[in-house]
Amino acid sequence: xxxxGKLRALYYLGIHTVWKWFHLxxxxxxxxxxxxxxxxxxxxxxxxxxxxxxxxxxxxxxQDYQQxxxxxxxxxxxxxxxxxxxxxxxxATAGAVFLIWRIKLADIALQCAAPxxxxxxxLALATxxxxxxxxxxxxxxxxxxxxxxxxxxxxxxxxxxxxxxxENREASGRAxxxxxxxxxxxxxxxxxxxxxxxxxxxxxxxxxxxxPAMPAEMWVPLLVMVIGFYLFFxxxxxMRIRIEILQRENRTEWVRQLVSExxxxxx
Amino acid sequence: MQFETVAEFLDMDGYGIYVWSVYLxxxxxxxxxxxRPRLLQKRFFEQQSRALRLEKQSADSGDAS
Numbered sequence: 001x002x003x004x005g006k007l008r009a010l011y012y013l014g015i016h017t018v019w020k021w022f023h024l025x026x027x028x029x030x031x032x033x034x035x036x037x038x039x040x041x042x043x044x045x046x047x048x049x050x051x052x053x054x055x056x057x058x059x060x061x062x063q064d065y066q067q068x069x070x071x072x073x074x075x076x077x078x079x080x081x082x083x084x085x086x087x088x089x090x091x092a093t094a095g096a097v098f099l100i101w102r103i104k105l106a107d108i109a110l111q112c113a114a115p116x117x118x119x120x121x122x123l124a125l126a127t128x129x130x131x132x133x134x135x136x137x138x139x140x141x142x143x144x145x146x147x148x149x150x151x152x153x154x155x156x157x158x159x160x161x162x163x164x165x166x167e168n169r170e171a172s173g174r175a176x177x178x179x180x181x182x183x184x185x186x187x188x189x190x191x192x193x194x195x196x197x198x199x200x201x202x203x204x205x206x207x208x209x210x211x212p213a214m215p216a217e218m219w220v221p222l223l224v225m226v227i228g229f230y231l232f233f234x235x236x237x238x239m240r241i242r243i244e245i246l247q248r249e250n251r252t253e254w255v256r257q258l259v260s261e262x263x264x265x266x267x
Numbered sequence: 268m269q270f271e272t273v274a275e276f277l278d279m280d281g282y283g284i285y286v287w288s289v290y291l292x293x294x295x296x297x298x299x300x301x302x303r304p305r306l307l308q309k310r311f312f313e314q315q316s317r318a319l320r321l322e323k324q325s326a327d328s329g330d331a332s
Contacts, residue, residue: 059269073285119299130285
């Protein structure tokens with residue numbers, strides 16, 4: 001084959017570029033610099049999208065013929081539930097990356113995702129509960145969807161507790177990564193709980209592969225909110241990762257430089 | 268706009284208390300996630316600049332003696 005040599009060269013070049021970027025982003029200092037440039041854009045985008053989504057969902061989206069205006073709770077509940085699961089997936093992916101390649105930044109990312117994920121899961125549970133009261137007549141039932149989401153909250157809390165309980169950073173990094181990865185088993189349970197068991201919780205109204213059953217006037221603002229929540233997650237995740245990097249690298253020259261610049265700015 | 272009056276908007280056909288509390292909780296959780304890292308960052312720079320000052324002081328007094 002006449003092109004095989006060129007193709008192979010291109011292939012190695014590709015691998016080399018990806019690998020270089022992987023390492024560049026994996027280095028705490030370069031992540032700090034790159035994220036510093038991205039952060040304001042993400043923040044503004046998240047703020048705008050969520051504001052538009054909230055106003056749209058509260059005032060302009062049509063009401064449901066069965067659930068009336070209580071359906072507006074969906075614009076908070078569905079995005080937080082989707083994000084709760086996605087943030088767990090991202091946290092577990094960071095855990096896997098840390099276990100396989102020992103990249104320090106992955107350990108930091110895992111640690112920083114846990115408190116955000118926990119708070120978003122609390123939001124999903126709380127909003128679901130407030131929706132349940134007028135619709136089902138109860139704040140809580142031990143139904144499969146609700147119980148498995150509660151387990152998700154405990155997994156996030158478990159990761160946080162394990163981290164703070166162990167002194168040795170290397171050992172606690174490995175232990176939390178293993179816990180996060182093993183906990184992934186809960187995600188398909190949450191997803192299919194409404195199909196496998198006869199639950200009180202309604203089945204999914206939104207999926208990646210199928211056309212939504214509701215009219216566009218309802219799902220477009222929902223999609224806006226979901227995008228806004230993702231943008232928000234990446235914004236606050238970056239914020240926390242940046243602080244954790246500073247704390248871990250506080251003895252290095254570049255962090256000391258940054259601190260002394262801050263001090264001279266303040267004076 | 269789905270509502271004619273402000274009162275109607277607030278009432279949400281009687282679901283107002285549920286709908287509004289959900290949005291309040293939601294905004295509260297989002298705000299918490301923004302404020303918390305900002306506080307942590309502030310605390311970090313305060314601690315580090317104090318440490319830096321102390322280091323400088325001890326280095327200066329070391330020079331003097």
